[in-house]
Amino acid sequence: MKILFLHPHGSNWLGTQKDISTIFNLMPPLGMMSIAAVLEREGFAVELIDCYGAPAEAPALAGEILRRNPDLVAFSCTTSSFLEGNRIAELIKERRPQVATVVGGAHACTIGPSLLDSFPAIDYLVIGEGERTMLELVRSGLRNPEAIPGIACRIDGKGTLTSPRELIGNLDELPFPAYHLLPRFPGRYNLPLFSYPKAPNTSIISSRGCPYRCSYCDRSVFSQGFRFNSPEYIVEHVAMLNRDYGIRHVFFYDDLFTFDRSRVAEFCDLKERRGLKVGYNCIARLEHIDAELLALLKRSGCWQVNFGIESGDPEVLRKHRKFFGLDEVGRKLQMVREAGMRVKGLFMIGLPGEDETAIRRTIEYGLSLPLDEINITKFTPFPGAPIYRTIGDYGTFREDWDLMNCLNFVFIPTGMTEDRLQSLYDEFIRRFYHRRQIQLGYASMLWKSPHSFLIFMRNLPEILTFALRQGW
Template identity: 30%
Template sequence: MVKIVFINPPRNKRKNDFIEEFKRVPLGICQLASSTRKAGIETSIIDAQNLYLTIDETIKRIKELNSDFVAISIISDFLQNSEILAERIRHFNPKIKIIVGGPHVSAVPESTMKDCEFFDIAVLGESDKHILEIINNKELSKIGGIIFRENNKLIKTKQENTRIKNLDTVPFPSFDLLEGFPDLYEPTPSMFKDAPSINLLTARGCLWNCSFCHQSVFGNELSYNSPKYMVPLMNFLKTKYKVKDICFYDDVFTIPRKRTEKFCEELIRKKVNMSWSCQTRIDTLDYKLARLMKKVGCWQISFGIESGSDKILEILNKKITRQQIIRQVKEIKKSGIRVRAFFIIGSPGETTETINETKTLIKKTKPDDILLDFFTPMRSVKLEKEAEKFGKIKSYTNKTFQVNFIPKDLTEKKLKKEFKRIQLGFYLQPRILLYYLGLLLNPRKAKYLAKGLLTYLMIAFK
């Protein structure tokens, strides 16, 4: 039987490092694994990233599996370790086919393949169909949307629309192939209500075109699971793995609206008693829908607000305004759902004045939590190509709390100073301090919160 192993590549840090990052379920490779298993292919997963395996330890496990194919999912921060891993695999077994995919590969496929001679095939975009065609020995030149090597040359095939229209046809993710599931996967403290808690993805693609956002894998075409799939999946996780809380990572959970309404109705009909949260756009729901979501367990919604300045919102192509944000946050908070707001500081066009507008917006809207980070010019997105007109690109590395871009009217020192002011101004509010102190009374949350606080202090204020 043909065998494949999916790899979430190793981190640079070890588990005993003082600062640990929080761990998400690698849903992409879990869903791909479910498709290969359905096709009768012997499938394994090595989540080296969340198991804190070294490259040596990862190689040892790959050798033990003796697979015919190795598929590595790559984001930019893990490219170097993925290249080292591929080279080591090639040295101990030249016959293994090494397939790479994921956000980094889809964004810059040619350079990814040129820079690492040990990658055999790069899969662009949604990979479910491509993986099966490659394993089944379909002629590579007839598989759309891949890059492969032939006679020491790179061949890129024409991109085809191979998107899965009905995601309900994809089996449940292969959670059972994840060592330590679900307890290994620790969410960010502000993103779960009870533990065990895991992240789920029930939609692919986004209908909007924010100029800073990466859509290299799923693009603007939207496909999604129906409530008839989503609710049984939640029940399965609750029954088999004792999962108590779900965080939906769909880009815009409340689109289409009818799906969200039917999902809530199905939760009521099936009497599923679980807490859950999601993320969406501020302009895609209202008080009525929020109240329905609250009724069936939704306790928090995260919104990508990004800035309090209409000027910056326009540069980011957010298609929302400051006044819309103020009005909508008020409506959502009235429903009883917590509002978690994402903000970016240091975007192209940012000035001291626009930063002050963001500070004012935070004070006016009173979100229940915020996530603030610096602008990162991601490769191959619209704003990355124009960023140098607005300032200086320092790095493309998407590391939390790292200045990667400096707008013309600001300095790195000024950005860091304003970052700390916003953070301290928000988290030292009595209502925020009281909320987090209250969470410490919950033994299940105490360790997550303690680790989160230490991580935050060490990174944000270094």
């Protein structure tokens, strides 16, 4: 059996504006690549098309897929890319109905079997982790899918979940993701501009799940627990990327890279002893940070630490996540700076319960923190997030899947308007990046991150057009 994996892009970014997001950041689809690696290890013929790395319209994609003559097309879809994935599946079925289609990813896991009742071009869903489920589905030759845990299929014409799939207990049993299936890896892919010192670079996910219960987070794929690769596995993963692809910097894209302190300490020690000259970034929670841990991270090559701050309004924070004293945040961030690493703050605008006063408090708070850069997302109530169930109590929600990508205001809190939210969003970005110390910091990237500067200058006309249009 020949399997083709497809990672749809989604048809919208910022409404009708041109999508320039992949200029700033393009990471490989690690989830699909992990499943593909498992199937390859078992002897199956596998191909992968990443539409972020090579964008194309749905008819052209369907034609290319059929030219490759797969038996099964496996889509990995977020909420914003699901409808495009379905359009491609429809085109495939119109021309070659015997080709089977399966959809996995966050959207399939959150909506569940009912998707099959509304989208007849999709034959199966993978609910939860995909490695074992896809392997069993392919091994069966698509016969008796109702006997395979973690599958949603049609039984008596109705979408039905077979039974839950148990989580993989030992993540080290999985092969490294199939990076070789990306024709333009690593050259076409890069971490967020100015967030790395060297290229080529890429991302790694070394854990799954999260024990925290933030209102806005979807945990439907990997659940609430916390599982992780061993330090030995992670170091071998980094070493492989360096040896086989020349990777010089990685981003550990785990939500909780620093959650298990002993794992982090052993990783740092092993990496140092191996003499592995690959730098890295990671995401951390503020409650995990202390001087000893920061010294370990810095000594083993950490260049930047990202923190989810979300809001500067304590009452808003208490409603949506485990509260961490705002007075402590600045002190912890300063510790990271003093340890010699860059600091990036992650914020949201438009959370349920926010009004203009709360958002302005977030803006002023963000400007007061010792941050090198920020990322601001537009709050989106995804179907798998706890807040989704009661979102109508807090404002107006336009559930347009194409636009649910954290780059459009699909939810408007009570008392706010979309125009006002956008104005405050733009103000936050403009005021943060127009400050002299931030601009001097980016000027230093000419020698600290020359690859970023080269990409930025190469795409300067498009970037300036977009920034002027946004009023930044």
